Every structure is written in C-alpha cells, then in structure tokens.
Amino acid sequence: MKRLLEYVGFEPERLYVKWISGSEGQKFADTATEITENIKKLGPNKKMRDAQ
Amino acid sequence: MSTKAIDKNKLSELLNSLLFKQTLIAPVEAEEDILLFKNVESADQVVLDYQNTITPVKDWFFSQTEELFEFKNKITELEINDLPATDGEYILFGARPCDLKSVELLDLVFDEDGEFSDSFYKEKRDRTTIIGLSCSEPGAYCFCNSLDGLSPTATCNADIMLTEMDGDYLVEVLTDKGEKLVSDNSSYFSDKYSEEDKETRTEEIVSNMKLTVDVDDIEAIMQKEDVYLSDYWQELSLKCLGCAVCTYICPTCHCYDIRDYSRGNAGIRYRCWDSCMFNDFTEAAGDHNPRPTRRERVRQRFMHKLRFFDERYGDTGCVGCGRCLEKCPVNLDITRVISDVKELA
Amino acid sequence: MSKETELVRNKAKELLEDGDVELVVGYEEGTYPSRTTPLFADTLEKAERLIWNPFCVNSLPKLLSKGHFEDKLAVFVKGCDSRTVIRLLQDNQLDRDEVIVLGIPCNGNVDLDKIKDKVDITTIIEVEVTNNGVNVKTEGSTEELSREEALYDKCLDCRFPNPVIADEVIGNEVSELPKNKNxxxxxxxxxxxxxxxxxxxxxxxxxxxxxxxxxxxxxxxxxxxxxxxxxxxxxxxxxxxxxxxxxxxxxxxxxxxxxxxxxxxxxxxxxxxxxxxxxxxxxxxxxxxxxxxxxxxxxxxxxxxxxxxxxxxxxxxxxxxxx
Known part of the structure; x- marks a missing residue:
C-alpha cells in the first residue's frame, strides 16, 4: 500500500505502518514523535483535498 | 437569418478577441487522441478538425458533478444557503450537429422555458452563446443523417453555425444571440456565401457518411408488447459488461443522483450523473429492484432512447453521434439493435 | 473466409451437434468487418456467424462469470483470455467441468484507434499480423504498418501468445513474439x-x-x-x-x-x-x-x-x- 501511494504521488513519509505491542510504551511515544516531526517538515497534505 | 463568411486565420483572431470578455469552451486535446470540451485560454488550443469529442457538450450545461446548495445543522434549525450564482458570459464553440441536437433535447428535459425549469441548467444555457461547427468528414460510427432533422451540417439550435468551405467558413447567423455576436465583431465577417452554397456543401459531406440505419416506425415497433417481452433483450444483455460508458458519453442521457458531501454538521448537496446500467440505479428500500438483471437494464436504455423519449417529448432520444457503439467495450451497437428489433416485429 | 474463421465455425458446430455443449461463446462481425462483438451461439445457424481475426479483442471468459449460465458451454480464448480463465476458476466464478476452453494462439490484436488515421477502417477486408508487421487490406489498397503502429499497446510486450489453459488448441502455436515495448x-x-x-x-x-x-x-x-x-x-x-x-x-x-x-x-x-x-x-x-x-x-x-x-x-x- 505504501509503495502504491508513493507511486501515485504521495510523499512516502506520510504513511506509517508499525507493529507496537501494548507493553512498548516508549516505542509508541518515539514513533508518534517521529511521525509528528516528519509531517511538520512536510507541511499540510494537498493531495486528495479538493473534495468536501 | 443571414449568411456570411469568415477566413480561417480570422477565426482564431476572433476567438482570441472573444476570450477577453467571455469564457470560451471548446474542444481541446487533453491527451493524445482524447478530445474534450474544456475552458480555453488561447485559440491555439482549439481543435477544429476533430470528428467527435469523447464526452458530449452536455457536460457543460449539465456538469457531471454540480453543487446545489450548502447546509448547516444548527441543532434547532437547518440553515440552507444558495451557492454563488453563475456569472459571466460563455461561448461554447465547435459543437457538432449531433451535440447541438442533444442540447435541443435536453432543453425539453430540463424544461428550459417551462414552469419547472431546472435553474442550474437554465442559468448556464441562457448565458451561453453556441457556435456550432459542421462536420467536414463524418466519422466511421456517425449516423446522424439517418435521423429526422439531422445531418452533418444541421444547425439545430446553434446561435451561429460554421461550415468549413475551401479556405474559409460559411457562417449562418441564426438567433438574436448570434446576431449580437456577429454585429459586435463585424470586422471579422464578410458577405460571400448564400444558402445554396450551404446546400451544395451539405450534399458533398453527406456523400461521405459511412453508416446508415433505417429508423422509420421504430417508436411504434418498440411499443409492441412482444418486442418488450422478447428474448432478444436477454440475448443482448449477455454481452453487456454493465459499465456506464454508453450512458456517460451519450449526449442525451440525463439521469442524475443527488448526494451530500458532509463533514460534521455542515455540508454541500450536489447532483452527479447516474447510469441506468448500474444495478443500484433502481434499487429501492428492502432490496427491491424493478430492474434486477442486465436484461431489464439493457432494454431500458434502448426503450428510453427509442420509445419513452419519443412518447414524452415527441422526438427520438438518439442523435446518431455514434459514441456508444464506438466506445462500448463489446461494441453493443444501437444501429444493430434498431435493425434487429425491426425484424422482431 | 479466413482459415481461422473456418476452424472456429467447424469446431463450434461439431460441439453443438454432438451435444457436448449447449452454447459456444465466440465473436461475430460488429458495426464493420473490422469490429467484432461477442456472439453466444446456441444453434448451428448462429455458429455460422462466428468469426476469428485480429480484431477479436475483448475478453470472453469475463462474460461468463455472472452465474447466468446453467448449461455446459465452450469459449474461445487467446493467451491473455486464458489467464482470465485461471483467475475465474481460482475465484470460483467458473466451474471447470462446465466449460470447454478452446484456445487460439494469437499474434496480437489490432487497435482501430491507432490505425484510423492511416486507413479507412470502414473498408477493411482482411488483416494479417506477423512478427514483422501488420498488413491491412482495404477495398482500395494494402497498407503495411509496423506492430507499434497498429497493435494494442498491451500486445506489444505480450508474454503469453499461447493459451495457458485449454481443452483443445485450434491453430498453430505461436513462437515467441517480438518485444516492441517494455x-x-x-x-x-x-x-x-x-x-x-x-x-x-x-x-x-x-x-x-x-x-x-x-x-x-x-x-x-x-x-x-x-x-x-x-x-x-x-x-x-x-x-x-x-x-x-x-x-x-x-x-x-x-x-x-x-x-x-x-x-x-x-x-x-x-x-x-x-x-x-x-x-x-x-x-x-x-x-x-x-x-x-x-x-x-x-x-x-x-x-x-x-x-x-x-x-x-x-x-x-x-x-x-x-x-
């Protein structure tokens, strides 16, 4: 899916799929921080935003 | 009203000058061999020697998706606001006779001047001046000449009609709107041709038509019960894939659905094309479907074109543009259907 | 009548006559001789209308997947269509025992949209597709076109010209096709x-x-x-x-x-x-x-x-x- 979205012109950094177990609190926090930082760098997504 | 002439090179000058004041919608090549009516920014983009666009001009007057109004749910009341009305003036350039005829038919459906006039359609229709363009070379699938009141040079309800001659165009000015456009731009036009010149040219073009079909009495034949109940429709439906190519590229198909785009407590209600070829088209509550199989759906399409439209509006619902037989993935051919049905009766 | 058309008609008539199948699914002439449309032949008269030429493009097996058919039937397939048969069998859309697959090797299908500017498609009589090119014979002339000029893009890098599943193969196997496109x-x-x-x-x-x-x-x-x-x-x-x-x-x-x-x-x-x-x-x-x-x-x-x-x-x- 990630490969397909990249192929049709989405920035690959926008889609994350990660396995995090309930006991991996730190991994969850780190992942959320990483995603947030990357998305902030990219700015708002313009693709597929013309619909209401 | 009057017959004039315009040089080929002057035509693009005229279009460019019109562009300053009005929005021009004309056939452009969106992709190799894919011609569509689109807003044009310069006359260079306009394609003149095309046979038929993929989508018909109905897409301009009756857009595939058209927003109707905004709504907002304010707990105790529902607020409904009109969307900003269409403004500006438009010129639809290069419509072929089959598409012109289809606008004539859609005028009947959307009740252009009647009590229940569709305001969205009417708004665009009233603000648009139509410049038609006769076909010089009819396409392989064109059969307009077989239908009443149609030919590759028929003017139908164009405001101005152009017919390609040798080095220039014969211009017929047909309505007040057309008269206004020509008098406002009179320097581009000259007096050269007469009505007889048009007739001679029409004969020349008609002799190049490849496909013909005899539509005499087709409405009466389609009304017969044994035609309606015939196994023919079952046989025909076997090859139909059930997609909507035929209905979406048909210049006279006009069915639409009404849906909402909503987010939170606000949204927009819009309408969009729908197709009788889809199985959910007639699906009702409780999963009841009066047209449960492709047999009924395929029959409906031809019945509507050749019988119901005539019963309701007194004219055949087909304009002979040939788009459906050309683009149908399995070449389900309306001219073949017409001649097959005649044999059934 | 081309050799392939004759083979197709004979096969269909044989199957219908022997009662092996109730229905044979093939192609007949469409709007023009250069356009084809599916034909569901359940009688010998209808089987006489069957044809086979490089314009037989649309996939027939797909038309059988609707569950409309109760009778045993036969269907003509090209290499690409035969892979559709595999797809439908795997998806339980077809019953292997109820369908006879008649495979016909294919050199490529002609795209009318591509050739319509070069030849008058309404007058095409015959077309021959070879590894070197495509000869289009019309009422007035014969036009020699390259494969790129005349064939569907999908045929230009075809890897399955021969049926991959068939109860019977009609016609000669096609050896490897040129790769005109990748x-x-x-x-x-x-x-x-x-x-x-x-x-x-x-x-x-x-x-x-x-x-x-x-x-x-x-x-x-x-x-x-x-x-x-x-x-x-x-x-x-x-x-x-x-x-x-x-x-x-x-x-x-x-x-x-x-x-x-x-x-x-x-x-x-x-x-x-x-x-x-x-x-x-x-x-x-x-x-x-x-x-x-x-x-x-x-x-x-x-x-x-x-x-x-x-x-x-x-x-x-x-x-x-x-x-």
Whole structure:
C-alpha cells in the first residue's frame, strides 16, 4: 500500500505502518514523535483535498 | 437569418478577441487522441478538425458533478444557503450537429422555458452563446443523417453555425444571440456565401457518411408488447459488461443522483450523473429492484432512447453521434439493435 | 473466409451437434468487418456467424462469470483470455467441468484507434499480423504498418501468445513474439520520478476519469456481486461525485483490491474511454507483489489455480516491513 501511494504521488513519509505491542510504551511515544516531526517538515497534505 | 463568411486565420483572431470578455469552451486535446470540451485560454488550443469529442457538450450545461446548495445543522434549525450564482458570459464553440441536437433535447428535459425549469441548467444555457461547427468528414460510427432533422451540417439550435468551405467558413447567423455576436465583431465577417452554397456543401459531406440505419416506425415497433417481452433483450444483455460508458458519453442521457458531501454538521448537496446500467440505479428500500438483471437494464436504455423519449417529448432520444457503439467495450451497437428489433416485429 | 474463421465455425458446430455443449461463446462481425462483438451461439445457424481475426479483442471468459449460465458451454480464448480463465476458476466464478476452453494462439490484436488515421477502417477486408508487421487490406489498397503502429499497446510486450489453459488448441502455436515495448521499464521509470512529477502525471490522468467503471466491469479479477463503489452512500471517504480526490480514491482502491490477482490482461486500459493508463497502476502492484512475496508471474498454468493469492493467505515467512 505504501509503495502504491508513493507511486501515485504521495510523499512516502506520510504513511506509517508499525507493529507496537501494548507493553512498548516508549516505542509508541518515539514513533508518534517521529511521525509528528516528519509531517511538520512536510507541511499540510494537498493531495486528495479538493473534495468536501 | 443571414449568411456570411469568415477566413480561417480570422477565426482564431476572433476567438482570441472573444476570450477577453467571455469564457470560451471548446474542444481541446487533453491527451493524445482524447478530445474534450474544456475552458480555453488561447485559440491555439482549439481543435477544429476533430470528428467527435469523447464526452458530449452536455457536460457543460449539465456538469457531471454540480453543487446545489450548502447546509448547516444548527441543532434547532437547518440553515440552507444558495451557492454563488453563475456569472459571466460563455461561448461554447465547435459543437457538432449531433451535440447541438442533444442540447435541443435536453432543453425539453430540463424544461428550459417551462414552469419547472431546472435553474442550474437554465442559468448556464441562457448565458451561453453556441457556435456550432459542421462536420467536414463524418466519422466511421456517425449516423446522424439517418435521423429526422439531422445531418452533418444541421444547425439545430446553434446561435451561429460554421461550415468549413475551401479556405474559409460559411457562417449562418441564426438567433438574436448570434446576431449580437456577429454585429459586435463585424470586422471579422464578410458577405460571400448564400444558402445554396450551404446546400451544395451539405450534399458533398453527406456523400461521405459511412453508416446508415433505417429508423422509420421504430417508436411504434418498440411499443409492441412482444418486442418488450422478447428474448432478444436477454440475448443482448449477455454481452453487456454493465459499465456506464454508453450512458456517460451519450449526449442525451440525463439521469442524475443527488448526494451530500458532509463533514460534521455542515455540508454541500450536489447532483452527479447516474447510469441506468448500474444495478443500484433502481434499487429501492428492502432490496427491491424493478430492474434486477442486465436484461431489464439493457432494454431500458434502448426503450428510453427509442420509445419513452419519443412518447414524452415527441422526438427520438438518439442523435446518431455514434459514441456508444464506438466506445462500448463489446461494441453493443444501437444501429444493430434498431435493425434487429425491426425484424422482431 | 479466413482459415481461422473456418476452424472456429467447424469446431463450434461439431460441439453443438454432438451435444457436448449447449452454447459456444465466440465473436461475430460488429458495426464493420473490422469490429467484432461477442456472439453466444446456441444453434448451428448462429455458429455460422462466428468469426476469428485480429480484431477479436475483448475478453470472453469475463462474460461468463455472472452465474447466468446453467448449461455446459465452450469459449474461445487467446493467451491473455486464458489467464482470465485461471483467475475465474481460482475465484470460483467458473466451474471447470462446465466449460470447454478452446484456445487460439494469437499474434496480437489490432487497435482501430491507432490505425484510423492511416486507413479507412470502414473498408477493411482482411488483416494479417506477423512478427514483422501488420498488413491491412482495404477495398482500395494494402497498407503495411509496423506492430507499434497498429497493435494494442498491451500486445506489444505480450508474454503469453499461447493459451495457458485449454481443452483443445485450434491453430498453430505461436513462437515467441517480438518485444516492441517494455511495460515494466516504463513502470520503473515512472516510479523513479520525483514525488511532484508522479503526482502531476497521475492527477492529469485521474482528473479525466468519468467513473463509468468500465475498467472495473471489464476486469478479470473484479467479480464482487456487490461492489463497494456502488455502495458509496454508506461510505464517508468515497463519494459518487466526480472530483479529483474521489477519482483518485477510486483508482487507488480498485488497484489494491486486485493486488496479487491481476492477470495483466490489459482490458482495463483498453476499455477506458478517456485513455487513463490503468495498467501502469496494476503492473506496479504486480511487480511489488513479486518483489515482496516472490510470486513471479501468476496464472501461467492450470496448476496455479491451487496457489492462493498472496494477500488472501498467510505464511510465516511473509515479509514484515512494519515490525
């Protein structure tokens, strides 16, 4: 899916799929921080935003 | 009203000058061999020697998706606001006779001047001046000449009609709107041709038509019960894939659905094309479907074109543009259907 | 009458006469001799209308998947269509015992849209497709065209000119076809472009989509009776309206729905009225599937029917990029 979205012109950094177990609190926090930082760098997504 | 002439090179000058004041919608090549009516920014983009666009001009007057109004749910009341009305003036350039005829038919459906006039359609229709363009070379699938009141040079309800001659165009000015456009731009036009010149040219073009079909009495034949109940429709439906190519590229198909785009407590209600070829088209509550199989759906399409439209509006619902037989993935051919049905009766 | 047409008619009549089948599905002449349309022949008279020529393009097996047929039937297939048969058998859309597959090797199909500027398609009498080119004979003349000029793009890098499943093969086997085009290279070069370029490429194409769903309805792998795109009123993320976003959502979703099941028949791209290169999307996923799951080319023989599609099964050695 990630490969397909990249192929049709989405920035690959926008889609994350990660396995995090309930006991991996730190991994969850780190992942959320990483995603947030990357998305902030990219700015708002313009693709597929013309619909209401 | 009057017959004039315009040089080929002057035509693009005229279009460019019109562009300053009005929005021009004309056939452009969106992709190799894919011609569509689109807003044009310069006359260079306009394609003149095309046979038929993929989508018909109905897409301009009756857009595939058209927003109707905004709504907002304010707990105790529902607020409904009109969307900003269409403004500006438009010129639809290069419509072929089959598409012109289809606008004539859609005028009947959307009740252009009647009590229940569709305001969205009417708004665009009233603000648009139509410049038609006769076909010089009819396409392989064109059969307009077989239908009443149609030919590759028929003017139908164009405001101005152009017919390609040798080095220039014969211009017929047909309505007040057309008269206004020509008098406002009179320097581009000259007096050269007469009505007889048009007739001679029409004969020349008609002799190049490849496909013909005899539509005499087709409405009466389609009304017969044994035609309606015939196994023919079952046989025909076997090859139909059930997609909507035929209905979406048909210049006279006009069915639409009404849906909402909503987010939170606000949204927009819009309408969009729908197709009788889809199985959910007639699906009702409780999963009841009066047209449960492709047999009924395929029959409906031809019945509507050749019988119901005539019963309701007194004219055949087909304009002979040939788009459906050309683009149908399995070449389900309306001219073949017409001649097959005649044999059934 | 061409040799192939004669073989096709004789075979159909033989099967109907012997009572082996109730129905033979083939092609007959359409609007013109150069246009074909499916024919469901249940009588010897109808079998006389069957033809076979390089214009027999649309996939016939797909027409059989609707569950409309109770009788035993026979169907003519080219190499590409035979892979559709595998797809339908694997998806339980066809019953192997109820269908006789008649395979016909194919050198490539002629695309009328490509040749219509060079020849008057209404007067075509005969066409011969060889490895070197395409000879189009019309009432007035004979035109020699290259394969690139005359054949469907999907035929230009065909890897399956011969049926991969058939109860009987009619006509001579085709040895390897010339590779006039390399679709996989085109996919790779598009994939290597920048995000902005890819976005621009696809948006220009998706913007034209009419949402007529011809690609879906012609697809060998799209066999759901109730498709989610006909159920948009229950969806908040895909509307019936034609906007660029909705069009994109449709294409991306559909492509992913046939991931690992697409047999690369190219019908989606052929039937698209506005020329969207749908196959470039599906082929990318097929290549990714091979890359991830090592499935190679799917539906290449009858044995493949027992190989479940990669996204329809779970193996412990499946890649886990998300761990």
């Amino acid at each position: 679709k996989d290279d085109e996919v790779a070069s598009l994939a290597n472009k920048s995000v902005a370029e890819k976005n621009e490429f696809w948006e220009a194409h998706f913007e034209r989509c009419l949402r007529c769903y011809a690609c879906r309805n012609a697809c060998s792998a799209c066999t759901c009776r109730d498709c989610l795109f006909d159920r948009d009123e229950r969806s908040t993320w895909l509307a019936k309206g034609k906007t660029l976003s909705d069009n994109e959502a449709f294409h991306i979703t559909r492509a992913f729905h046939v991931a690992g099941r697409c047999v690369d028949c190219g019908e989606c791209e052929r039937v698209c009225p506005v020329g969207i290169p749908v196959q470039k999307l599906n082929r990318k996923i097929s290549l990714d599937m091979d890359n991830l799951f090592g499935i190679g080319e799917i539906a290449t023989s009858e044995d493949d029917i027992d190989n479940p599609p990669p996204l329809g099964t779970f193996l412990t050695e499946d890649p886990e990029e998300f761990m």
